[in-house]
Amino acid sequence: MLKNLLSNIQTPTDLRLLDEAQLPQLAQELRDFIIDIVSVKEGHLGASLGVVELTIALHYVFNTPEDLLIWDVGHQAYGHKILTGRRENFHTNRQLNGISGFPKRSESEYDAFGVGHSSTSISAALGMALASNLKGDFEKQHIAVIGDASIASGMAFEGLNHAGVTNANLLVILNDNAIGIDPSVGALKNYLTAVKEGKNPKQNNMIKSLNFNYSGPIDGNDIFAVTKELKRLQKIKGPKFLHVITIKGKGLQQAEENQVQYHAPGKFDRITGDIIPKSEENLPPKYQDVFGLTILDLAQKNQKIVGITPAMPTGSSLKFMMEALPERAFDVGIAEQHAVTLAAGMATQGMMVFCNIYSTFLQRAYDQVIHDVALQNLPVIFCLDRAGLVGEDGATHHGVFDIAYLRCIPNLIIYAPTNEIALQNIFYTAQLGLEHPIAIRYPRGRGIIKNWKENHFGQYQKIEIGKAYTIKEGSEIAVLSNGTIGNNVNLALNELGNPEAIAHYDFPFVKPLDENTLHQLFKKFKFIITIEDGTIIGGFGSAILEFAAQNNYNNNIKTLGIPDKFIEQGTINELQQCCEIDVKTLKSLFLSYINK
Known part of the structure; x- marks a missing residue:
């Protein structure tokens, strides 16, 4: 019987004592460990399964924590946590007084940067690399692991643009699996697909044009190929870019085949992979579904209604409208600033724009809310899902600041319903036409009216603005x-x-x-x-x-x-x-x- 490797690894120092030939066995053990825990305790599954080999290779090749490793967003960092001293308490992941579901500086010296929102890794790693140069430390490595959905964000491109004119010892690793939470969208996604298929000539490489030493794409689930390439790049100075292709949910068939559902599947059978169903009989609706079903119903009656979401069609339930009226519902990728100003542009042309952004993510587009919407008094309808406390995702995801940061903005109406009926009524009222933009905030989870859809759906009543x-x-x-x-x-x-x-x-x-x-x-x-x-x-x-x-x-x-x-x-x-x-x-x- 093969010796269990994972149980003897407390830190990456222990990992580096292994023979490279043992790494595939460790990868299997790490994958099994993640599946065993998450199947019972819940959490983000698919992303971490997809980067098991990459995670092991990074800690095997680089001298972490002296070399600085940053995981963009952090959905994929479970393997990283397990290998960096948190295996024994990983079962407390996302629980009260347990470890965070995301990298967190106060939790471990191996978490070089706290994350939770996307597309921050390149800027953070570049800042660290430039600081190392200023301190005369030109040997320290700085690695940012970013997904193909996150790299489409404007902030990621701002970081790439700056890094390309520096001598920073920076390695950007693109974890390309063609999906964030929902499938990746946009022209960049199409470009990366073409690169993977060998359709783009090397002289056309957009990353090279930004002065990065580009390599790849390579199979990110081939641990020997990844280890070999990381060792090569370790010796090269300046900004480098490694394109790796991974499979989200790797190692669990259902997670590979149903990547959206298994991003965070809840409890599931660790042997079969089957999700353990939760009875939804006689339960109130999810607030996100009240939004999704109501906006679709209204849009079918009002041709001016359009829907916008930055990369959350499933989480916001805009998917219903995207499936039924695809020409009037837009997933713009992880680009909250663009989403808000896009909505403003549409509003200038008389469209009734429902811009659905999680409360915590609207913080990333604050300037656009002020300058592009409120200052011009454009009647954009902001639908702030996940307002209030959201639970296990923790501090990075709670939507608790929106009232405070929106209340000071002139022209902006702020509304929070008490229940499902009030929520659908404010949507109905907003699309009748308002003189000002409005922010409608509602929570994660279910409402309180069990028979809402059967007895109340579509029975709209106009709400008087400003009434208690x-x-x-x-x-x-x-x-x-x-x-x-x-x-x-x-x-x-x-x-x-x-x-x-x-x-x-x-x-x-x-x-x-x-x-x-x-x-x-x-x-x-x-x-x-x-x-x-x-x-x-x-x-x-x-x-x-x-x-x-x-x-x-x-x-x-x-x-x-x-x-x-x-x-x-x-x-x-x-x-x-x-x-x-x-x-x-x-x-x-x-x-x-x-x-x-």
């Missing part, structure tokens, strides 16, 4: 909620027997605020509590405090929401507990106010 609603009357304390976190308030009050002292009001519009209702509430209630699933600083609660100050109200105001720190990974319920906005904590808070 009374959910529950009360006599002493007013709770003001924004968005779906208001459902936690409802549950807490229900479990307390709906005490007469506490009133609950839904303020779906953070901007414009319903000031008429606010004046009434501040005159009636001594105690005001605000709650939101965004950052307290600059958020909905801050808007209420500003209103109170501007109008000389001296009511006792308490703001609840996400505290002034980065929230790590865990289940949404666990993280709500950490932020003290879960049902149990709210019950205790409300009781304390009643007792006062």
Whole structure:
């Protein structure tokens, strides 16, 4: 029986003691280990399986952590984590108080740069390489591993453009598997496909034209070929570019054949590879599906509607429209800045543009939101999926800053629905025509209405812009909620027997605020509590405090929401507990106010 290699590797130093002939066995063990853990604990599977050989080769050839290795996005870094001292606690991946699902500087000296959003690796590695030059260290290696979907982003090209005129000791490795989360799109993807097929003459190589020493494409799942080429490139100074071809999901048949589904498949059978089905019977819809189905229905009735997403057609459910109306739904690749300004351009021509971007990713297009949309007062409809706490993806993916960073922008309407019906109604209202752009924020996961589609889909009602609603009357304390976190308030009050002292009001519009209702509430209630699933600083609660100050109200105001720190990974319920906005904590808070 072959000796188990992986169990004896605590760090890459141990890895480098192996004979090169043993590396294929280690690759199989590492692949099996990832499958065993992720099948039970869940996480990002396909990307890490595809780069097992590349991961081993990088740590085998280069002297990490002295040589600096950066994984773009980080979906593919599970093997890296396992080989760099985190094998024994890898089962805690993405869990509360466990290891992060992405590379993180504070977690390991082998994580040279924290990532989670795409296309940052080349700029970061170049910065490190130039810093090494300034310190007189010309032997240190700096390696950026970037996927073909991520390299299409503008930031990646900015890094390549700069690197090509430096003498930086930089190696960019293109992990080309023709897919990010969804299949890669665009002219660059077509170019890379042609290169792989040998159709492009070498003198036409766009990477060479940027002054990179280009090599490849080579088989990234052939560990001997990768190791050999890395050893050769290790001796070459200046900017270098290695094009490797890998298979996402390599080693698990279903993951190879269904790469979108097995990007993060949930629990699955580690032997057969079959995904363990979750019963969706009698469950409320996913908010993303409310978006996808509603926009398709509206688009079939309104020829001016178009949809845009930066590389997330499946995650946003724009896929429904892309399949039914492909000429009016656009996946622009990982290019949030382009997506926003593209939407602005379409809006100038009278199109009703639904631009669907995850809340955390819209941060990457902030200037475009201000200058290209709001400054010109173009009625772009921003659909901010994954707003609020998103769970196991952690700090890089929580959508908790959008209210704060959008609220200060003139002309922009900000809306958060309490449930599925409100969400489809605001989509309906927006496509009727607004005088301003609007940001509609809604969470990851499911709603609260089990029979939403059967009993409510398509029964649209126009929403009055800027209006708040009374959910529950009360006599002493007013709770003001924004968005779906208001459902936690409802549950807490229900479990307390709906005490007469506490009133609950839904303020779906953070901007414009319903000031008429606010004046009434501040005159009636001594105690005001605000709650939101965004950052307290600059958020909905801050808007209420500003209103109170501007109008000389001296009511006792308490703001609840996400505290002034980065929230790590865990289940949404666990993280709500950490932020003290879960049902149990709210019950205790409300009781304390009643007792006062």
